[in-house]
Amino acid sequence: MATDTALPALVLVGHGMVGQRFLEAAAERGLTESHRVVVLCEEPRPAYDRVRLTSYFSGTTPEELSMTDPEFIEKHGIELHVGDPAVAVDRETRTVRARSGLTLTYDTLVLATGSYPFVPPVPGKDATGCFVYRTIDDLYAIEEYAKNNASVGAVVGGGLLGLEAAGALQGLGLATHIVEFAPRLMPVQVDEGGGAALLKTITDMGLAVHTGVGTQEIVTTDGSASGAVRAMKLSDGAELATDLVVFSAGVRPRDQLGRDMGLRVGERGGIAVDERCRTSDPAVFAIGECALASDGRVYGLVAPGYEMAQTAAAAIAEDDAADGFTGADLSTKLKLLGVDVASFGDAHGTTEGCLDVVYSDSRSGTYKKLVIGGAGELLGGVLVGDAEAYGTLRALTGSVPPLAPEQLVLPAGAGAPAQLGPDALPGDAVVCSCHNVTKDAICEHTSLPEVKKCTKAGTGCGSCVKVIEQLLPKSGDGGLCGCFALTRQELYEIVRVKRITSFGRLLDGHGRETARGGEGCEVCKPTVGSVIASLAPSIGADGYVLDGEQAALQDTNDHFLANLQKNGSYSVVPRVPGGEITPEKLIVIGEVARDFGLYTKITGGQRIDLFGARVDQLPLIWARLVDAGFESGHAYGKALRTVKSCVGQTWCRYGVQDSVRMAIDLELRYRGLRAPHKLKSAVSGCARECAEAQSKDFGVIATAQGWNLYVGGNGGMTPRHADLLAQDLSDAELVRLIDRFLMFYIRTADRLERTAAWLERIEGGLDHVRDVVVHDSLGICDELEALMREHVAHYSDEWAETINDPERLARFVSFVNAPDIPDPTVRFAPERDQIKPAPPEPSESPLIELEGLSVR
Amino acid sequence: MTTTTLAPTTEGTASATAASATATATATVQLAVGGDWLDVCPLSVLIPGRGVAALLPDGRQAAVFRDRAGRLYAVDNTDPFTGASVLSRGLFGSDQGRPFVASPLLKQRFDLETGRCLDEDGVAVAAFEVRAA
Ligand code: SRM
Ligand SMILES: Cc1cc2nc3c(=O)[nH]c(=O)nc-3n(C[C@H](O)[C@H](O)[C@H](O)COP(=O)(O)OP(=O)(O)OC[C@H]3O[C@@H](n4cnc5c(N)ncnc54)[C@H](O)[C@@H]3O)c2cc1C
Ligand code: SF4
Ligand code: FES
Numbered sequence: 001m002a003t004d005t006a007l008p009a010l011v012l013v014g015h016g017m018v019g020q021r022f023l024e025a026a027a028e029r030g031l032t033e034s035h036r037v038v039v040l041c042e043e044p045r046p047a048y049d050r051v052r053l054t055s056y057f058s059g060t061t062p063e064e065l066s067m068t069d070p071e072f073i074e075k076h077g078i079e080l081h082v083g084d085p086a087v088a089v090d091r092e093t094r095t096v097r098a099r100s101g102l103t104l105t106y107d108t109l110v111l112a113t114g115s116y117p118f119v120p121p122v123p124g125k126d127a128t129g130c131f132v133y134r135t136i137d138d139l140y141a142i143e144e145y146a147k148n149n150a151s152v153g154a155v156v157g158g159g160l161l162g163l164e165a166a167g168a169l170q171g172l173g174l175a176t177h178i179v180e181f182a183p184r185l186m187p188v189q190v191d192e193g194g195g196a197a198l199l200k201t202i203t204d205m206g207l208a209v210h211t212g213v214g215t216q217e218i219v220t221t222d223g224s225a226s227g228a229v230r231a232m233k234l235s236d237g238a239e240l241a242t243d244l245v246v247f248s249a250g251v252r253p254r255d256q257l258g259r260d261m262g263l264r265v266g267e268r269g270g271i272a273v274d275e276r277c278r279t280s281d282p283a284v285f286a287i288g289e290c291a292l293a294s295d296g297r298v299y300g301l302v303a304p305g306y307e308m309a310q311t312a313a314a315a316i317a318e319d320d321a322a323d324g325f326t327g328a329d330l331s332t333k334l335k336l337l338g339v340d341v342a343s344f345g346d347a348h349g350t351t352e353g354c355l356d357v358v359y360s361d362s363r364s365g366t367y368k369k370l371v372i373g374g375a376g377e378l379l380g381g382v383l384v385g386d387a388e389a390y391g392t393l394r395a396l397t398g399s400v401p402p403l404a405p406e407q408l409v410l411p412a413g414a415g416a417p418a419q420l421g422p423d424a425l426p427g428d429a430v431v432c433s434c435h436n437v438t439k440d441a442i443c444e445h446t447s448l449p450e451v452k453k454c455t456k457a458g459t460g461c462g463s464c465v466k467v468i469e470q471l472l473p474k475s476g477d478g479g480l481c482g483c484f485a486l487t488r489q490e491l492y493e494i495v496r497v498k499r500i501t502s503f504g505r506l507l508d509g510h511g512r513e514t515a516r517g518g519e520g521c522e523v524c525k526p527t528v529g530s531v532i533a534s535l536a537p538s539i540g541a542d543g544y545v546l547d548g549e550q551a552a553l554q555d556t557n558d559h560f561l562a563n564l565q566k567n568g569s570y571s572v573v574p575r576v577p578g579g580e581i582t583p584e585k586l587i588v589i590g591e592v593a594r595d596f597g598l599y600t601k602i603t604g605g606q607r608i609d610l611f612g613a614r615v616d617q618l619p620l621i622w623a624r625l626v627d628a629g630f631e632s633g634h635a636y637g638k639a640l641r642t643v644k645s646c647v648g649q650t651w652c653r654y655g656v657q658d659s660v661r662m663a664i665d666l667e668l669r670y671r672g673l674r675a676p677h678k679l680k681s682a683v684s685g686c687a688r689e690c691a692e693a694q695s696k697d698f699g700v701i702a703t704a705q706g707w708n709l710y711v712g713g714n715g716g717m718t719p720r721h722a723d724l725l726a727q728d729l730s731d732a733e734l735v736r737l738i739d740r741f742l743m744f745y746i747r748t749a750d751r752l753e754r755t756a757a758w759l760e761r762i763e764g765g766l767d768h769v770r771d772v773v774v775h776d777s778l779g780i781c782d783e784l785e786a787l788m789r790e791h792v793a794h795y796s797d798e799w800a801e802t803i804n805d806p807e808r809l810a811r812f813v814s815f816v817n818a819p820d821i822p823d824p825t826v827r828f829a830p831e832r833d834q835i836k837p838a839p840p841e842p843s844e845s846p847l848i849e850l851e852g853l854s855v856r
Numbered sequence: 857m858t859t860t861t862l863a864p865t866t867e868g869t870a871s872a873t874a875a876s877a878t879a880t881a882t883a884t885v886q887l888a889v890g891g892d893w894l895d896v897c898p899l900s901v902l903i904p905g906r907g908v909a910a911l912l913p914d915g916r917q918a919a920v921f922r923d924r925a926g927r928l929y930a931v932d933n934t935d936p937f938t939g940a941s942v943l944s945r946g947l948f949g950s951d952q953g954r955p956f957v958a959s960p961l962l963k964q965r966f967d968l969e970t971g972r973c974l975d976e977d978g979v980a981v982a983a984f985e986v987r988a989a
Contacts, residue, residue: 515950519924520905521951522965525905551903552948555960559906560945566938567940568941815909816896816897818910823917825941839939
């Protein structure tokens with residue numbers, strides 16, 4: 001504990017990202033032991049992740065953004081004053097005065113005051129509805145105003161942050177404009193070619209871009225300087241109507257405190273520091289965005305700030321051997337959803353004698369440029385539209401890449417022989433530039449959580465996570481897991497060709513040497529279970545997933561043919577094909593739910609979920625449902641879930657085909673089909689798309705001539721619109737094409753890879769898939785169709801099979817030694833006239849009849 | 857339809873060559889509790905790689921497993937991360953020869969010999985002695 005006032009005092013002004021990093025470095029070096037550490041934090045909350053600020057609009061809470069662990073602060077005896085900025089420093093007496101009146105004496109002072117957003121001095125800049133984009137409070141204010149007072153928004157500045165802000169405004173539902181003074185977007189990071197590709201991507205997203213014009217005036221409703229924003233006057237004379245303005249025209253170092261103290265500051269701002277981050281007063285350090293580094297630059301990125309934090313901590317700890325801060329890399333990647341833009345190293349090719357290698361395709365909005373030095377070394381680059389290789393290329397910067405540069409920029413399928421994997425990186429390549437972590441340091445660990453915990457890599461902007469995952473041992477050889485060096489696709493082929501129906505045989509014959517004879521693991525068991533189930537009829541395996549050894553492979557949900565809930569109870573989802581249901585069947589569901597006291601809810605998949613069943617109730621519930629003609633809805637399986645429908649031609653005045661009938665036909669055809677991940681579908685009766693087919697793995701939209709088939713759609717965390725695979729198909733053509741598509745996906749996808757991710761990953765993408773399933777370029781369509789015919793012919797309802805077989809039923813008990821005792825720890829509490837899970841109460845001893853137990 | 861009583865199933869697995877050093881298929885699985893051996897179920901009911909839950913006289917629950925070689929394992933059935941009694945329903949596997957179960961809820965793995973959680977230091981479940989006799 002360092003609250004002892006006899007200790008020398010270390011005062012930190014500014015608790016932003018760099019300030020927090022400084023505290024961590026100080027603690028690591030024992031400075032929190034040897035000093036009394038006091039922090040003045042201006043914002044109403046301790047340090048948070050400003051880099052991920054924009055993710056607030058996609059649901060990340062301020063708590064989740066926090067970078068400050070209260071335990072850390074307490075453990076190291078740090079005195080943190082939140083909401084209390086430093087207002088004056090007297091270097092004579094070495095005192096800092098805070099706004100609250102608090103006065104602190106320091107032996108060492110560290111300034112980490114960051115930047116402030118630059119607002120151009122245009123008339124009306126202080127009008128109501130004008131904002132900046134820097135803090136959580138800024139976002140609160142923007143969100144509030146956008147909700148109540150705005151339908152159009154404009155962002156001044158088309159740089160990295162401006163585009164992020166524009167994406168956020170669009171996400172808030174505003175029609176959004178971007179006004180950029182330079183002739184292209186992101187002028188600092190990308191060159192002309194990259195700007196053109198970026199422009200196309202951004203406009204395609206529905207944002208209006210105005211480049212080469214400046215903002216001249218903000219016009220208000222009542223003409224006063226503080227009235228509400230109505231429009232923006234541009235330098236070309238145009239007036240842009242808007243209700244809200246966000247200034248994102250760059251940042252300026254917050255060096256006022258330093259100036260007032262009489263520290264040396266740069267001509268264009270920034271508190272001047274030497275290589276050890278000392279200011280012109282040796283007792284005062286400056287780090288992060290407020291500092292002017294010894295190379296004459298102010299760095300507006302977090303990674304250089306972190307380096308400065310470490311440098312300053314080392315200097316204060318009098319570690320003379322530690323590296324000084326002499327400059328840093330300016331790599332950046334835009335975090336705006338759906339836009340791939342990255343630049344790294346010498347992106348503009350300013351190094352003497354360097355050469356460019358450029359690939360540009362304005363049709364798809366792709367632009368890639370690599371800057372190569374005289375000795376063939378990679379100096380930097382710009383990637384727009386496809387930044388897949390960013391992590392690897394950034395880490396390769398400074399070395400001669402193992403492939404010719406043109407092969408690094410060509411897209412897959414256009415002559416690029418192989419993607420350059422992270423395996424090619426030298427050991428000292430910096431993989432995570434936010435935290436300056438090398439490949440060697442990452443390779444000391446074996447899992448992503450471990451890497452994050454021990455090295456911090458991947459916890460900043462997150463752009464390196466992909467490369468880290470590829471470096472970790474499990475995926476090092478592309479193998480499925482610690483038990484198999486083969487991919488899911490390879491396992492599928494082995495199972496199919498050798499007709500292997502047992503996990504044990506597959507593991508002992510094809511597993512890694514070290515895993516043979518073992519038990520498998522939680523990754524390979526369900527994967528193999530699914531492969532065997534997908535192929536069951538064709539390889540002679542039992543189609544019923546719970547028989548024999550297959551039972552041990554299934555994930556918990558499959559094992560009880562129901563979905564496990566947080567308190568150990570299960571949910572029951574009967575299939576409702578196409579979402580069409582008779583009143584009688586609705587009544588049965590209602591009666592079953594009432595009789596078993598289940599919570600009922602209409603799902604997002606056009607059916608009804610019944611929650612709160614105990615294991616031993618599942619057979620009883622299903623006996624009633626099967627009796628009424630229901631079947632398993634496979635809500636528990638990596639299998640076909642639902643085929644949603646819109647009401648279509650039968651009732652709707654716009655409908656051009658019978659979408660309900662088609663949805664039912666498709667759902668009945670593919671029900672029970674097990675796949676690498678769940679499969680969802682929908683059929684809409686016309687282009688209005690009320691069934692949301694374009695968000696499905698396979699979606700069907702009616703046309704006057706037939707059906708359009710879309711594939712690779714996804715909702716969920718990374719939504720993707722489906723791609724049009726074929727148009728104006730007849731009923732038979734449609735079904736045949738879906739048969740082929742699904743079987744090709746099942747054959748080639750990775751485990752837990754939805755069709756959307758698969759389509760993105762597979763070499764050649766949609767075009768390749770179309771070649772295979774429409775034009776039969778691989779000559780496998782007959783085989784794919786045959787596999788599907790087998791599936792359809794052998795389908796039977798898992799629940800009907802279960803309740804008709806006492807042996808299978810025997811498994812549905814809470815306790816193997818007391819089959820008649822229900823699990824007393826599955827508990828419920830009332831809520832809105834139904835039940836909800838109640839938290840477990842370990843202290844309470846369960847009241848149960850124990851007579852049935854035999855003890856010897 | 858109320859038959860939920862236990863019927864011993866016949867040996868139905870290819871891999872359970874029951875080279876089990878400990879017992880034959882007619883044996884009974886027993887747990888050591890309070891100095892006694894508690895009958896859990898016939899050995900043949902345990903599918904290699906898939907657990908069952910047993911109720912103990914003091915109200916606790918045990919998750920009991922059998923591996924492909926016929927070895928038996930038992931740990932407390934309550935998942936310490938969620939408080940739900942579900943470990944018997946998790947996936948059973950081995951990592952470098954050591955058997956584990958992965959909780960079906962949030963997927964943390966527990967070493968079945970020691971009960972130690974492999975994914976978070978300092979968390980463990982009780983392990984029970986178990987035999988086939
Ligand atoms: C019940 C339901 C929510 C509701 O109350 O409406 C639901 C509930 C669950 N969803 Fe969902 N999803 C439900 C509709 C959806 C939808 C909407 C839809 O299907 O139109 C989506 C977005 C569409 C999509 O999948 O692309 C959806 C995207 C997800 C995802 C993200 C998938 C992704 O590719 O990113 C998961 C996680 C996963 O599968 O890995 C998920 C996972 C889950 C799980 C299985 C989570 C879990 O492991 O416990 C939930 C368990 C269901 C249960 O216990 O019964 N659920 N889920 C919906 C059931 C639909 C049905 O009738 O089968
Ligand atoms: C939307 C957004 C996205 C970004 N994306 C990226 C990115 O992808 N990659 C990247 O590298 N960087 C990014 N940045 C920049 C990154 O956030 C900054 O480089 C980093 O936060 C700098 O840290 P800092 O501690 O120097 O300054 P800050 O994090 O700004 O912290 C300074 C703190 O000091 C406080 N302060 C100022 N004066 C006083 C005073 N007198 N007394 C007490 N406290 C004071 C301020 O209130 C502030 O909380 C982004 C920034 C924003 C706003
Ligand atoms: S998608 Fe077309 S046919 Fe179907 S309900 Fe909507 S408007 Fe009607
Ligand atoms: S590069 Fe930003 S987190 Fe690793």
